[in-house]
Amino acid sequence: MHHLHPALVGTYETVLRRNAGEVEFHQAVLEVLESLHAVVEKRPEYVEASIIERICEPERQIIFRVPWVDDRGTVQINRGFRVNFNSALGPYKGGLRFHPSVYLGIIKFLGFEQTFKNALTGMPIGGGKGGSDFDPKGRSTAEIMRFCQSFMTELYRHIGEYTDVPAGDIGVGGREIGYLFGQYKRITNSYEAGVITGKGLTWGGSQARKEATGYGTVYFVEEMLKANGESFDGRRVAVSGSGNVAIYAIEKVQELGGRALTCSDSAGYVLDEDGIDLDLLKQIKEVDRGRVSDYVIARPQARFFPEGSVWDVPCEVALPCATENELRLDGAQELITNGVRYVGEGANMPTTPEAIRALREAKVAYAPGKAVNAGGVATSALEMQQNASRDSWSFEYTDQRLHQIMKGIHDSCLETAEEFGAPGDYVAGANIAGFIQVADAMLALGVV
Ligand code: NAP
Numbered sequence: 001m002h003h004l005h006p007a008l009v010g011t012y013e014t015v016l017r018r019n020a021g022e023v024e025f026h027q028a029v030l031e032v033l034e035s036l037h038a039v040v041e042k043r044p045e046y047v048e049a050s051i052i053e054r055i056c057e058p059e060r061q062i063i064f065r066v067p068w069v070d071d072r073g074t075v076q077i078n079r080g081f082r083v084n085f086n087s088a089l090g091p092y093k094g095g096l097r098f099h100p101s102v103y104l105g106i107i108k109f110l111g112f113e114q115t116f117k118n119a120l121t122g123m124p125i126g127g128g129k130g131g132s133d134f135d136p137k138g139r140s141t142a143e144i145m146r147f148c149q150s151f152m153t154e155l156y157r158h159i160g161e162y163t164d165v166p167a168g169d170i171g172v173g174g175r176e177i178g179y180l181f182g183q184y185k186r187i188t189n190s191y192e193a194g195v196i197t198g199k200g201l202t203w204g205g206s207q208a209r210k211e212a213t214g215y216g217t218v219y220f221v222e223e224m225l226k227a228n229g230e231s232f233d234g235r236r237v238a239v240s241g242s243g244n245v246a247i248y249a250i251e252k253v254q255e256l257g258g259r260a261l262t263c264s265d266s267a268g269y270v271l272d273e274d275g276i277d278l279d280l281l282k283q284i285k286e287v288d289r290g291r292v293s294d295y296v297i298a299r300p301q302a303r304f305f306p307e308g309s310v311w312d313v314p315c316e317v318a319l320p321c322a323t324e325n326e327l328r329l330d331g332a333q334e335l336i337t338n339g340v341r342y343v344g345e346g347a348n349m350p351t352t353p354e355a356i357r358a359l360r361e362a363k364v365a366y367a368p369g370k371a372v373n374a375g376g377v378a379t380s381a382l383e384m385q386q387n388a389s390r391d392s393w394s395f396e397y398t399d400q401r402l403h404q405i406m407k408g409i410h411d412s413c414l415e416t417a418e419e420f421g422a423p424g425d426y427v428a429g430a431n432i433a434g435f436i437q438v439a440d441a442m443l444a445l446g447v448v
Pocket of ligand 1: 168169170171172173213241242243244245246264265266267321322323324326346347348373374376377
């Protein structure tokens with residue numbers, strides 16, 4: 001069952017037919033199209049120029065073989081992807097994900113979301129995404145390096161500072177960006193720093209990029225709290241995940257006086273009623289590359305649960321920061337029963353449509369990832385800016401820019417929602433504000 005404007009039904013049916021089996025992509029498209037009712041009524045020119053059909057069709061989709069040799073001498077074959085979704089606003093920009101669940105449908109959902117997210121930042125960046133079904137878990141550093149080098153040996157011909165600028169995502173952090181950039185530099189014989197973001201601070205990276213997605217998520221949710229005259233101070237906060245986004249979301253929650261009580265990975269979750277010990281979590285995840293279950297060994301007062309989820313923990317603010325569709329109807333119902341008031345998505349599409357409906361019916365303030373987690377890509381655009389001017393800014397200045405951008409996105413979501421007859425609706429606000437930016441540029445650029 002969908003709630004689409006009659007003018008969009010055909011478009012959605014085409015998406016289903018052309019992208020058979022790509023359920024995450026269908027889900028992401030439907031969520032945006034369902035927000036466009038009032039836009040179709042107010043701006044018929046978009047429908048006349050088939051802008052919505054065009055936006056749903058990626059400009060280019062690249063799939064390639066990634067052969068590499070593991071530590072035992074066995075030849076391994078993975079599949080690599082890069083989807084150039086939309087370049088109306090700037091070069092394609094979006095991360096690379098290395099996870100065994102990756103297939104074209106995941107990359108397309110992420111690229112589609114990225115297009116609107118990047119538009120919301122107000123920065124000159126189009127939307128793209130890529131990755132591989134490579135599973136980094138249990139692989140040695142040498143294997144990771146060989147895989148990254150092989151991946152880049154194909155990818156390099158498709159990317160460039162003015163064409164397509166990848167970054168990290170699940171399974172791709174600073175270490176992987178280093179190996180990817182190293183191979184790009186070697187093949188092209190040029191130090192084109194602006195070709196990839198998330199670089200290390202001594203080789204072209206930006207201050208605050210590592211922290212940006214998590215910090216930005218919390219800055220956004222802080223604005224949601226402020227809109228109701230509230231703050232993070234003393235609030236119980238449940239965070240899922242224990243990667244790049246989750247760690248720095250927890251850090252900022254703690255700085256703002258909130259009580260971040262949980263973290264998780266695919267094997268279970270940790271509850272620490274004293275608040276997550278961030279130094280310990282960073283040591284486990286960033287240095288030892290271990291699992292969250294290691295946390296309770298060092299901190300016996302905390303508990304590890306292999307079953308259930310962080311959504312079982314009573315909290316006022318919930319920040320899903322792990323992966324898509326991790327907050328389902330049962331989790332949402334548990335959160336509602338326990339009095340949750342705010343849900344802000346640090347991850348991309350972590351909440352299922354049924355869970356979103358339940359949260360909204362219960363009057364929980366809910367804001368979608370394409371707005372809430374846009375601070376990562378916004379700071380990547382700041383990294384590109386620094387690379388282009390061969391400059392590097394201080395942490396404080398970069399963080400301040402990030403903070404301003406997040407406040408700007410929050411306000412533009414609320415203003416747009418108001419303008420299009422859905423006051424307080426962050427989903428409508430984010431989808432419409434992002435869409436209009438991209439659509440207006442596409443109209444101006446003609447049928448290309
Ligand atoms: P990451 O550093 O690789 O961490 C991912 C975390 O999520 C890990 O704790 C991982 O646990 C957990 N996870 C992954 N798949 C899971 C699953 N199927 N079930 C349960 N837990 C799972 O990745 P990240 O960069 O933090 O990304 C997290 C989310 O934020 C993703 O949705 C990503 O698209 C989004 N995002 C990231 C950025 C960025 O700048 N990095 C920007 C915007 C949005 P395991 O170790 O057990 O897999």
